[in-house]
Amino acid sequence: MRIEYVYPEFEVVRNEARCIQCRVCERQCANEVHSFDPDTGLMLSDESKCVNCQRCVALCPTRALKIVKSDCALRENANWPQGLIKEIYKQANSGGVLLSSMGNPNPLPVYWDKILINASQVTNPSIDPLREPMETRVFLGKKPAKVERDEGDGLKCTLAPQLTLAMPVMFSAMSYGSISYNAHESLARAADALGIYYNTGEGGLHEDFYRYGQNTIVQVASGRFGVHKDYLAAGAAIEIKMGQGAKPGIGGHLPGAKIVGDISRTRMISEGTDAISPAPHHDIYSIEDLRQLVYSLKEATEYKKPIIVKVAAVHNIAAIAGGIARSGADIIAIDGFRGGTGAAPTRIRDNVGIPIEPALAAVDQRLREEGIRNQTSLVVGGSIRSAADVVKAIALGADACYIATAALLALGCHLCRSCHTGKCNWGIATQRPDLVKRLNPDIGSERLIRLMTAWKHEIMELMGGMGINSIESLRGNRLMLRGVNLNEKELEILGISHAGE
Amino acid sequence: MQRYVVIGNGVAAVGCIEGLRSVDGATPITVVSAEKHPVYCRPLISYYLEGKTDRDKMQYRPGDFYQKMGCEVLYGVSAVRIDPLAKTVALNNGDSLSYSALCVATGSSPFLPPIAGLDSVRQKCTFMTLDDALALEKAVNPASQVLIVGAGLIGLKCAEGLLARVGSITVCDLADRVLSSILDNDCAAVVQKHLEDHRIRFMLSDSVERFEGDKAYMKSGATVDFDVLVAAVGVRANAALAKDAGIAVNRGILVNNQMQTSVSDVYAAGDCAEGEDVSCGEKRVLAIMPNAYMQGRCAGINMAGGSEAFNKGMPMNSIGFFGLHVMTAGTYYSPEAGGDVYEETAAGMRKKLFSRGGFLTGFVFVGKTERVGIYTSLIRERIPLNTINYELLKKAVSLAPFSDDYRRERLGGVV
Amino acid sequence: MKRIFVNEKWCLGCRLCEYYCAFANSGEINMVKALKDKPIYPRLRVEDDGGVTYAVSCRHCTDPLCVRSCIAAALSVDAGVVTIDRDRCVSCYTCILVCPYGALAHDDAGVVRKCELCLNNAIGQPACVAGCPNRAIVYEER
Numbered sequence A: 001m002r003i004e005y006v007y008p009e010f011e012v013v014r015n016e017a018r019c020i021q022c023r024v025c026e027r028q029c030a031n032e033v034h035s036f037d038p039d040t041g042l043m044l045s046d047e048s049k050c051v052n053c054q055r056c057v058a059l060c061p062t063r064a065l066k067i068v069k070s071d072c073a074l075r076e077n078a079n080w081p082q083g084l085i086k087e088i089y090k091q092a093n094s095g096g097v098l099l100s101s102m103g104n105p106n107p108l109p110v111y112w113d114k115i116l117i118n119a120s121q122v123t124n125p126s127i128d129p130l131r132e133p134m135e136t137r138v139f140l141g142k143k144p145a146k147v148e149r150d151e152g153d154g155l156k157c158t159l160a161p162q163l164t165l166a167m168p169v170m171f172s173a174m175s176y177g178s179i180s181y182n183a184h185e186s187l188a189r190a191a192d193a194l195g196i197y198y199n200t201g202e203g204g205l206h207e208d209f210y211r212y213g214q215n216t217i218v219q220v221a222s223g224r225f226g227v228h229k230d231y232l233a234a235g236a237a238i239e240i241k242m243g244q245g246a247k248p249g250i251g252g253h254l255p256g257a258k259i260v261g262d263i264s265r266t267r268m269i270s271e272g273t274d275a276i277s278p279a280p281h282h283d284i285y286s287i288e289d290l291r292q293l294v295y296s297l298k299e300a301t302e303y304k305k306p307i308i309v310k311v312a313a314v315h316n317i318a319a320i321a322g323g324i325a326r327s328g329a330d331i332i333a334i335d336g337f338r339g340g341t342g343a344a345p346t347r348i349r350d351n352v353g354i355p356i357e358p359a360l361a362a363v364d365q366r367l368r369e370e371g372i373r374n375q376t377s378l379v380v381g382g383s384i385r386s387a388a389d390v391v392k393a394i395a396l397g398a399d400a401c402y403i404a405t406a407a408l409l410a411l412g413c414h415l416c417r418s419c420h421t422g423k424c425n426w427g428i429a430t431q432r433p434d435l436v437k438r439l440n441p442d443i444g445s446e447r448l449i450r451l452m453t454a455w456k457h458e459i460m461e462l463m464g465g466m467g468i469n470s471i472e473s474l475r476g477n478r479l480m481l482r483g484v485n486l487n488e489k490e491l492e493i494l495g496i497s498h499a500g501e
Numbered sequence B: 001m002q003r004y005v006v007i008g009n010g011v012a013a014v015g016c017i018e019g020l021r022s023v024d025g026a027t028p029i030t031v032v033s034a035e036k037h038p039v040y041c042r043p044l045i046s047y048y049l050e051g052k053t054d055r056d057k058m059q060y061r062p063g064d065f066y067q068k069m070g071c072e073v074l075y076g077v078s079a080v081r082i083d084p085l086a087k088t089v090a091l092n093n094g095d096s097l098s099y100s101a102l103c104v105a106t107g108s109s110p111f112l113p114p115i116a117g118l119d120s121v122r123q124k125c126t127f128m129t130l131d132d133a134l135a136l137e138k139a140v141n142p143a144s145q146v147l148i149v150g151a152g153l154i155g156l157k158c159a160e161g162l163l164a165r166v167g168s169i170t171v172c173d174l175a176d177r178v179l180s181s182i183l184d185n186d187c188a189a190v191v192q193k194h195l196e197d198h199r200i201r202f203m204l205s206d207s208v209e210r211f212e213g214d215k216a217y218m219k220s221g222a223t224v225d226f227d228v229l230v231a232a233v234g235v236r237a238n239a240a241l242a243k244d245a246g247i248a249v250n251r252g253i254l255v256n257n258q259m260q261t262s263v264s265d266v267y268a269a270g271d272c273a274e275g276e277d278v279s280c281g282e283k284r285v286l287a288i289m290p291n292a293y294m295q296g297r298c299a300g301i302n303m304a305g306g307s308e309a310f311n312k313g314m315p316m317n318s319i320g321f322f323g324l325h326v327m328t329a330g331t332y333y334s335p336e337a338g339g340d341v342y343e344e345t346a347a348g349m350r351k352k353l354f355s356r357g358g359f360l361t362g363f364v365f366v367g368k369t370e371r372v373g374i375y376t377s378l379i380r381e382r383i384p385l386n387t388i389n390y391e392l393l394k395k396a397v398s399l400a401p402f403s404d405d406y407r408r409e410r411l412g413g414v415v
Numbered sequence C: 001m002k003r004i005f006v007n008e009k010w011c012l013g014c015r016l017c018e019y020y021c022a023f024a025n026s027g028e029i030n031m032v033k034a035l036k037d038k039p040i041y042p043r044l045r046v047e048d049d050g051g052v053t054y055a056v057s058c059r060h061c062t063d064p065l066c067v068r069s070c071i072a073a074a075l076s077v078d079a080g081v082v083t084i085d086r087d088r089c090v091s092c093y094t095c096i097l098v099c100p101y102g103a104l105a106h107d108d109a110g111v112v113r114k115c116e117l118c119l120n121n122a123i124g125q126p127a128c129v130a131g132c133p134n135r136a137i138v139y140e141e142r
């Protein structure tokens, strides 16, 4: 059996001089790492089960705990890093596909960190957002190509349906099932309070949350779970999910064990059956097919709601986006390969797709060249980590950003990347009632609101520095960006100059 | 003239005064106090002897209490007659007080058994008042042999209080067990054993036939030498004053749930009154401090024109001896009387829950008394047992067996 | 008056409140020093019926039975807060006999302790509320 042994990744370090044996760690760890030994009166730990979610660390009242990376080292080399060696062991043990969750953890380039933002000096003075009005509102949807007049010489004012965002950030799709009821409630309430939108993901919309419909984007994915007339009517916009950045080209699978109670009802599938989202939509094999679905949904909602088409950033993204724009979609959402997920095969997550930054630049560029940029808005996601990332994305050509991981972090997620186990100790990616209740939506929504408010302030400061007082005038303004550590080709694709140029 | 008169100056009187003042801040109050002390915590007299409290801490209310309440207190004065027609109270100093409303809060008096030769005993006392305690304190010395007649609550508390100050203590009682009014043989044995472990000697099922000086001759033929005698065979409600005035009296002064007696504008409260016992629905003298206060307060509010009912009284006791605690409450119905008993027994611990007709009516806890108030509330509020998980509550005390609504309302609201 | 309210929906049964309470009333400024290797005597307790958990502490009743019943006048109401003068308490436990919530208990010295909303200790506001990770106990006007 020894050959199967893989040394635990983390070590629980308990400061015995501080531990008061309150056993909070024991009660709070769903992985059952901690236990109390009545014979010695000491707390014991089984680190093999530890996922380093930091729940015990955060709750330990005497700061007696820390979790460290175990330094029991395999003899690694540049070609065979420890992680890969262990994966081989695991697969030799299990014979299965490796599963993981959250975004790609590998050190692939993060272009945001190689792009710098401009600021005004002397000419075109900067604006102080504390004194001057600053507009962060954006409207997502088709814009008219030119000003048109009716017979009486009046302006034609009828616009295609738009989403109005108080700031250019939305919470991206996370399904009810992959995340908990309380996580959804937190997102819904925060979106409502902030004047932005959250996204149901592919699991349908719990009846309790219909009242936040004004701030909800309802998703239609390949499994069509929970899609019905009222559901479509409830949302402010409808998103067709063609792909997801963390796992382009493959579908989803929520095990039957998780399809219980409200989840089964909301998804409209019977309890205990696996919820399998096929890799493709079985009715979409061409742009024409996509167009049919777009217009079916428009028809079903009386052309009152913008339709979003979400795709993963892949190699031909610019051409794909062009097709989507022509399919009649009002908004294109592009998800980069660092995007999060509740569960994905590790190899797919870490190796398929492309980063969001070049994808965005390429799509914006292509749509402009084709003269159809006004026909759709562009929303990008897949590891937008800060207000600076948002500003850079907008300057690269996005109308708004989707955030998921950042929102989950605000809700308490510690990126332990074990969502797929269903034992999220922070009450987010779990359906176990005792764990779900750990996320009080009063607290969750407040934290999301605070995070977004902070980002909004930062966005306004960055805008003010550039002498820009409306986010709309930053969109696609790549002159505001400069690259560092980027080669000619990268700069060319991103459409920006190198620092110093 | 408008005036409230309160006869007695115990806890019931304080309840009455505070009740009066919660409604009426102005009308003068006169308190007739046979004892020469401001109100004190009567049950603390044994703790006083034990050294667990002192005279200062025994004060039931701060020094300025009567003044703040606008009360005149006549210390050392007794009421001798009530004239309900003229609405006056005659005092033993010759004065007469007229009242607009009267509260009789005369408490109870120890009952002295008519034993032959009692007069020949040199040092004897009862155990009821602060003066009794002060007298006992003087009477005893480390060599004293104390004989306590009566193994009830007062006798045993007295024994506990005295133990460290004296050479020996013997307690005798006619009954075959200690605390016979509240404990059965099984529970009493636990308490007796514990007291015996603390050097208290018992002579049960036995009584004094006659005294000859400091020697007691028992029915059983035994003799006991002693030098201090404490008589603690029971108390009687001080109801004569009311009875003489034509007020309905049974064992105590009969009152309704507003604490009104059979005569208008005359109320009664505390040990002297006989009010409703919620655990059995009958009237009983409930000679315990919580009832004294609450009855007094109820009387006061109604005397001043307010509206208040007290219908949640019941006999209950929380009593401890040398660290062993006993809690009892309510009425114990035997199976013959249609009752149902749940029992748990362990070393030094007893638990008995009595129920009848779908309600908890009484209980006894010996040794383990955590959170017993949760059971008391079932009796007090007459919570139907089929609305809670009684099976669970029987075994372990918590709020979990109550309905979710009840619990959420109590823990999430103002109660 | 502000009171402590409990929302069992959010209680995790972690029992941190008990430890913060014991610490707050220990008089120590370091939790380890206050609680390590000692039995703790919190003034609230977390009940667990196997599914639902909730913290129970003094409700500071508007008509407090314990205050009315205390044989030593050790319990009193101070601006709505039911407080105890531990010097006066003689450990008769009448209060424990009458409290419908089981909110009073005694420490190893036998003296009764109860929640005083931390108004009489160095913390100055309920430590259980501050320490609850999920807002299952709140301190507010209702």
Ligand SMILES: Cc1cc2nc3c(=O)[nH]c(=O)nc-3n(C[C@H](O)[C@H](O)[C@H](O)COP(=O)(O)OP(=O)(O)OC[C@H]3O[C@@H](n4cnc5c(N)ncnc54)[C@H](O)[C@@H]3O)c2cc1C
Residues within 6 Å of the ligand: B007, B008, B009, B010, B011, B012, B013, B032, B033, B034, B035, B042, B043, B044, B045, B046, B077, B078, B079, B080, B105, B106, B107, B108, B127, B128, B129, B154, B157, B238, B241, B269, B270, B271, B272, B286, B287, B288, B289, B290, B292, B318, B319, C071, C092, C094
């Ligand atoms: C030793 C001892 C221990 C006890 N322990 C407990 C206990 O642990 N728990 C508990 O709940 N209860 C206990 N009790 C009982 C409790 O003390 C009484 O129930 C309570 O004091 C009754 O209060 P009261 O105001 O009705 O009567 P009292 O306190 O008896 O007050 C009545 C007052 O009226 C005065 N008085 C009587 N007649 C007249 C008159 N004609 N004119 C003027 N004044 C008059 C009396 O002198 C007395 O001062 C104990 C009692 C004793 C003696």
Ligand code: SF4
Residues within 6 Å of the ligand: C010, C011, C012, C013, C014, C015, C016, C017, C018, C046, C053, C054, C055, C131, C132, C133, C134, C135, C136, C137
């Ligand atoms: S600290 Fe909060 S969540 Fe934890 S047991 Fe106490 S009330 Fe419940």
Ligand code: SF4
Residues within 6 Å of the ligand: C069, C070, C071, C072, C073, C074, C075, C084, C088, C089, C090, C091, C092, C093, C094, C095, C096, C112
């Ligand atoms: S135990 Fe202490 S606080 Fe409670 S009633 Fe007795 S004396 Fe009062």
